[in-house]
Amino acid sequence: MKKSGVMKQFRQEAAGDKTFDLVVWTLVLLAVLVCVYPFLYVVSVSISNGVAVNQGKVWLFPVDLNFDAFKMVMGYSDLWVSYSNTFYYTVVGTILNILMTCLAAYPLSRRRFFLRKKLNFFLAFTMYFSGGLIPTYIVVTSLGLYNSRWSMILPVLVSVFNVMICRSAFEAIPEELFEEASLEGANDFICLGRIAIPLSKPTLAVLTLYYAVARYNDFFNAMLYLGKKELQPLQLFLRKILLLSSSEIMQTAGGSTAIAAAAQSTLQVRYVCIVLAVIPIMLICPFVQKHLVQGAMLGAVKG
Amino acid sequence: MAQTISRYKGETVMHEKAATGLQNNDDYKILSKRNWARGKYLVIMMIPVMVYYLLFCYLPMAGLYMSFTQFQPGAGFAGIFSSKFVGLKWFRQFFQSPYAFRLIRNTFLLSFYSLIFGFPIPILFAVCITQIQNNKIQKPAQVLTYLPYFISTVVVAGMINNFLSPSSGIINQIVVACGGKPVNFLGQPQYFRTIYVLSGSWQTFGFNSIIFVAAIMAIPPELYEAMDVDGASKWMKIIHLVLPSIKPTIILLLIMSLGNLLNVGFEKVYLLYSPAIYETADVIQTYVYRQGIENHNYGYATAVGLFNSLITFAIVFLSNRLSRKLAETSIW
Numbered sequence: 001m002k003k004s005g006v007m008k009q010f011r012q013e014a015a016g017d018k019t020f021d022l023v024v025w026t027l028v029l030l031a032v033l034v035c036v037y038p039f040l041y042v043v044s045v046s047i048s049n050g051v052a053v054n055q056g057k058v059w060l061f062p063v064d065l066n067f068d069a070f071k072m073v074m075g076y077s078d079l080w081v082s083y084s085n086t087f088y089y090t091v092v093g094t095i096l097n098i099l100m101t102c103l104a105a106y107p108l109s110r111r112r113f114f115l116r117k118k119l120n121f122f123l124a125f126t127m128y129f130s131g132g133l134i135p136t137y138i139v140v141t142s143l144g145l146y147n148s149r150w151s152m153i154l155p156v157l158v159s160v161f162n163v164m165i166c167r168s169a170f171e172a173i174p175e176e177l178f179e180e181a182s183l184e185g186a187n188d189f190i191c192l193g194r195i196a197i198p199l200s201k202p203t204l205a206v207l208t209l210y211y212a213v214a215r216y217n218d219f220f221n222a223m224l225y226l227g228k229k230e231l232q233p234l235q236l237f238l239r240k241i242l243l244l245s246s247s248e249i250m251q252t253a254g255g256s257t258a259i260a261a262a263a264q265s266t267l268q269v270r271y272v273c274i275v276l277a278v279i280p281i282m283l284i285c286p287f288v289q290k291h292l293v294q295g296a297m298l299g300a301v302k303g
Numbered sequence: 304m305a306q307t308i309s310r311y312k313g314e315t316v317m318h319e320k321a322a323t324g325l326q327n328n329d330d331y332k333i334l335s336k337r338n339w340a341r342g343k344y345l346v347i348m349m350i351p352v353m354v355y356y357l358l359f360c361y362l363p364m365a366g367l368y369m370s371f372t373q374f375q376p377g378a379g380f381a382g383i384f385s386s387k388f389v390g391l392k393w394f395r396q397f398f399q400s401p402y403a404f405r406l407i408r409n410t411f412l413l414s415f416y417s418l419i420f421g422f423p424i425p426i427l428f429a430v431c432i433t434q435i436q437n438n439k440i441q442k443p444a445q446v447l448t449y450l451p452y453f454i455s456t457v458v459v460a461g462m463i464n465n466f467l468s469p470s471s472g473i474i475n476q477i478v479v480a481c482g483g484k485p486v487n488f489l490g491q492p493q494y495f496r497t498i499y500v501l502s503g504s505w506q507t508f509g510f511n512s513i514i515f516v517a518a519i520m521a522i523p524p525e526l527y528e529a530m531d532v533d534g535a536s537k538w539m540k541i542i543h544l545v546l547p548s549i550k551p552t553i554i555l556l557l558i559m560s561l562g563n564l565l566n567v568g569f570e571k572v573y574l575l576y577s578p579a580i581y582e583t584a585d586v587i588q589t590y591v592y593r594q595g596i597e598n599h600n601y602g603y604a605t606a607v608g609l610f611n612s613l614i615t616f617a618i619v620f621l622s623n624r625l626s627r628k629l630a631e632t633s634i635w
Contacts, residue, residue, distance in 0.1 A: 006437060014536065016536045016537070016538060017536055017537045017538075020434075020536070020537040020538055021434075021537070023431075024431045024434045024435065025435070027427070027428070027431045028428075028431050028432055028435060028440075028444055031428055031431075031432075031444070031448055031508070031509070032444050032447050032448060034505065035447050035448045035450060035451055035505070035509060036447055038462055038466070039450070041473060042462065054471075056471075056476045059473065059476070100351060100352055100355065103348050103349070103351060103352055104349065104352040106345070106348060107342075107345035107346070107348050107349050110342075110345060112341065112342075113341075113342050113345050114335075114338035114341070114342050115342065115345075115346065115349075119349060119353075122353070122356065123352075123356065126356060126360040126361075127619075128616050128619050128620060129364070129612060129616045130360065130363065130364070130612060131360070131362070131363025131364040131365075131366050131367055131612075132363070132367070132591070132605065132608035132609065132611070132612050133588070133591055133592060133595060133596075133604075133608055134366075134369065134591065134595040134596075134601055134604045134605045134608055135362075135363035135364070135365075135366030135367055135369060135605060135608075136359070136363040136366075137595070137596065138363075138366055138369070138379075138380050138383070138601070139358070139359065139362050139363050139366060139380055140359075142379045142380035142381075143358070154355075154359065155359050157355045157359070158352060158355060187344050188344035188345050188348060189344060189348065192348070213453050216455070217453075217454075217455035217456065217457075219455065219456065219457050219570065220570055224596065235455055235457045238455075238457045238458060238461060239457050239461075239574065241461075242457065242458070242460070242461025242462075242464065242465065243457075243460060243461055243464055243574055266471075267465060267468075267471045270461065270465055271465070273461075274458055274461060274462065277455070277457075277458055278454060278458060281450075281453045281454060282450065284453075285446065285449065285450060285453060286446055
């Protein structure tokens with residue numbers, strides 16, 4: 001019904017406007033297709049018959065629906081180890097990220113705080129200049145964090161950029177609320193917990209998303225600091241499967257599943273892994289969409 | 304957007320008032336009793352954050368001293384300051400090597416092409432999507448275009464690698480179906496920049512359009528109506544109303560992206576490149592990684608990294624000065 005309304009409007013338009021509408025709709029359609037098609041293709045390959053995949057018959061929708069490749073990949077114990085590691089890093093990491101961000105943003109948002117300007121500079125400077133890869137690596141390993149779960153959490157404990165976003169959210173809260181609370185004897189910790197955080201929920205939701213996605217996607221820290229397989233996150237497992245040679249997949253699979261892996265198409269195994277890795281992200285995104293717009297604006301204006 | 308900026312300006316005016324309100328002598332003595340009584344909880348609150356920054360940001364900066372020494376692997380952080388001072392040896396070695404020019408050129412070109420190609424697309428998309436006045440199509444279309452932004456670099460690189468695979472990749476299946484011969488896209492240097500730039504725009508255009516969509520949405524509807532009365536076509540509205548209205552946003556974001564001009568997505572390069580295509584794909588950061596982490600030439604790698612940090616610092620500093628002049632928005 002909506003569509004007929006669009007069509008009706010379209011028919012009544014002048015010729016120039018008609019071309020305009022056609023161009024606009026085509027470009028939007030093209031943009032959506034370009035974004036969706038790769039995922040659709042990957043999903044279709046992952047649930048098609050392996051033979052059809054090897055013959056190159058799958059290009060849009062699944063051919064001969066078949067979950068063998070899924071079953072096989074689900075049987076990799078390494079997958080589940082890395083998945084649970086990623087879960088740990090994401091949950092613990094994000095909670096600490098948000099905690100630290102609030103603890104940094106609140107003092108910086110207090111206009112009367114005597115160290116405000118100095119601390120602001122202390123933080124902001126790190127956005128412009130850094131020690132770089134090698135010195136950071138030396139520091140982290142000298143702290144004894146090599147092959148420790150903390151190496152995934154501590155080196156990226158807080159991001160200045162997100163602190164600045166959070167700070168401006170706290171600054172937007174009317175000053176009188178804090179004044180009243182402190183007259184009633186509330187200290188800054190209580191003000192932060194009872195006023196600043198509850199009133200900045202939308203911003204904190206966006207920051208949680210940013211942090212959680214960064215944690216979930218982090219692969220470089222893991223590559224630098226985690227040599228032990230039992231500690232490695234999903235992204236390192238994916239790298240092995242997706243980007244290294246197919247013989248590595250057999251080694252990764254190990255044991256009885258290796259024979260099954262040989263029968264399956266390597267391509268299909270890889271695409272199943274992509275699907276499994278992307279699902280959590282896909283599930284989260286639509287929920288935070290409305291906050292996302294606000295967050296991106298804040299970031300762009302402040303950044 | 305315009306509203307947001309003006310709101311922000313309002314805030315800065317308020318800060319100034321707050322600052323000038325504190326003309327008391329006490330406020331200039333940093334550790335006065337009054338300051339401490341008022342701010343002690345705030346200081347306590349900041350301690351964990353300050354410890355983090357000292358340990359993981361400022362300590363590595365001190366570690367940059369490594370680029371002037373003959374650092375021995377395994378000596379630990381304290382070993383940096385007791386190792387032999389060699390002056391500018393590593394810098395000289397880098398600039399005399401054939402790699403210096405290639406690395407700087409590759410780093411610059413990858414980010415430059417990404418900017419030239421990647422910057423206009425979000426604007427074009429934002430203009431188009433806001434012209435679709437149907438919420439049932441507009442919102443889902445936007446969400447679908449954000450999605451690639453949140454996908455990890457490993458997955459994106461994995462998709463690129465497998466789509467372009469000469470034996471089984473979909474791209475080469477199309478090439479073959481059209482009568483061509485399979486091409487090893489990731490094995491030949493001339494394709495790398497295109498692959499990098501295209502995949503980068505694919506990942507970011509939807510997300511980067513958010514800010515422009517918001518700017519276009521902020522245009523008052525009366526202005527459109529006024530143009531309707533004048534009998535303007537939709538093309539005229541774009542050219543004479545929409546584009547001029549978002550011009551400040553465009554300029555601001557352009558300057559901000561200039562600040563990232565030497566900031567190449569190092570992880571993606573690292574995951575996609577191979578020795579066969581170092582000629583176009585090797586960038587400063589990947590070289591630092593190979594020299595430092597893989598070959599243990601810590602001093603040399605740090606020197607190259609320091610050179611990169613200094614240039615980046617200069618560019619970011621300049622672009623921030625420029626944007627502050629134009630829009631009065633800045634972090635400092």
